[in-house]
Amino acid sequence: MRHRAAYVAFDRFPSSKGSAVHIAQMADELFARHGGGLLGVLGGGDLPRYQREGTREIARFGASIPNLIDRAEAFSEWVADHLAPHWDTLEICHVRDPWSALPAVADGRRHKVVYEVNGLPSIEMGHTWPWAAPSTLGKIRELERFCLERSDAVVVPSRVIGDAVRERGVPEGRIHLVPNGADIPGETERPADAPKRYVIYVGAMQPWQGLDVLMRAFARLADLPELRLVICASVPERRAKPVRRLAERLGVAGRIDWRFELPHRDVAAWLAHAEVSLAPLTGCARNLDQGCAPLKVIESMAAGVPVAASDLPAVRELMADGEHGRLVPADRPAELARAVRIMLEYPREAAEMGRKGREHIEKSLTWARSRARLADVYRTLTQVR
Numbered sequence: 001m002r003h004r005a006a007y008v009a010f011d012r013f014p015s016s017k018g019s020a021v022h023i024a025q026m027a028d029e030l031f032a033r034h035g036g037g038l039l040g041v042l043g044g045g046d047l048p049r050y051q052r053e054g055t056r057e058i059a060r061f062g063a064s065i066p067n068l069i070d071r072a073e074a075f076s077e078w079v080a081d082h083l084a085p086h087w088d089t090l091e092i093c094h095v096r097d098p099w100s101a102l103p104a105v106a107d108g109r110r111h112k113v114v115y116e117v118n119g120l121p122s123i124e125m126g127h128t129w130p131w132a133a134p135s136t137l138g139k140i141r142e143l144e145r146f147c148l149e150r151s152d153a154v155v156v157p158s159r160v161i162g163d164a165v166r167e168r169g170v171p172e173g174r175i176h177l178v179p180n181g182a183d184i185p186g187e188t189e190r191p192a193d194a195p196k197r198y199v200i201y202v203g204a205m206q207p208w209q210g211l212d213v214l215m216r217a218f219a220r221l222a223d224l225p226e227l228r229l230v231i232c233a234s235v236p237e238r239r240a241k242p243v244r245r246l247a248e249r250l251g252v253a254g255r256i257d258w259r260f261e262l263p264h265r266d267v268a269a270w271l272a273h274a275e276v277s278l279a280p281l282t283g284c285a286r287n288l289d290q291g292c293a294p295l296k297v298i299e300s301m302a303a304g305v306p307v308a309a310s311d312l313p314a315v316r317e318l319m320a321d322g323e324h325g326r327l328v329p330a331d332r333p334a335e336l337a338r339a340v341r342i343m344l345e346y347p348r349e350a351a352e353m354g355r356k357g358r359e360h361i362e363k364s365l366t367w368a369r370s371r372a373r374l375a376d377v378y379r380t381l382t383q384v385r
Helices: 018-033 068-086 098-104 121-128 134-150 159-167 211-219 237-250 264-272 285-290 295-302 333-345 347-364 367-382
Strands: 005-012 037-042 050-053 056-061 092-095 112-116 153-156 175-177 197-203 227-233 256-260 276-279 307-310 325-328
Touching (some): 005 068, 018 367, 068 098, 092 098, 092 367, 098 112, 112 367, 121 134, 121 285, 153 159, 159 175, 159 285, 197 211, 197 295, 227 237, 227 264, 276 333, 295 307, 295 347
Parallel strands (some): 005 092, 153 175, 197 227, 197 276, 276 307, 307 325
Antiparallel strands (some): 050 056
């Protein structure tokens, strides 16, 4: 098949991560408007290298390359090979990272390129891989600049990320805000093994997520022995070893229930029956200078659960302090514990925060609204109707 649209991401798909939820929504919108398309993503595990679903083809890069930079460069070459058969028919190529973007913005193209910036590797890798050489990060930054400069539209999920790409020289007229969203869930059954009372964390284990802050905050709630912390981790169990060791040192390991790589629908059930959802993002450059768009906050609000989150600009775009939950200074375990304690002690007020949060998502941040904004970007570029 020769396609009119392609969506390419240096991400594993499907997976239990929030990025996979986002990819599914954005790719569905792209392919719905162009009669199908090519989805190029990372594979691994039991995922097939190739799938065909009607007019949609899914190709997965499955090479086992330990070094991240080498793997990213190999993926970029793989993308070039997979786009080549569609070069004459492509109208839109939507990418999520510089390694996907580089082959898409090559000279001689006829298609438009939409670069969706959810993060900047030149910033994120400084936290994920602290041993990365400054020269390596500088080269990645230059690659980002090159791809952003040659893209026809840049999509960002938050204003903070928009500011970050603007600082890299992207003109205002090419930056489009398409926020993350959530579907409003219906009634969900309480998980059979759910504790009677629990607060919840949903997401990955990167340093900027603030799991160390969360552990220290939960240790300050030791006088509530019936309260448990449920962690729905989107990563394999082995990735949680450092956090679990910290929990043991703090004496809270026995009060934590771990769930790893749950399907999205199961995570929704755990969220819906929690008393408070936690998003203790750290005040690092990744969250402040680059910005973020935490899906965990949006999905918690959609489930009607009050949120205790770090008071960061990107989080303030999504929720209001005292109305949808509590915003606390980043990296302050005592403040986070205090916010949780207050919401637990005033359940009626907490329930009202949850109700208002759900209402806010329903009015402003559904996936349907986000997809409509993305459709406007496509329409502007290609006049596809």
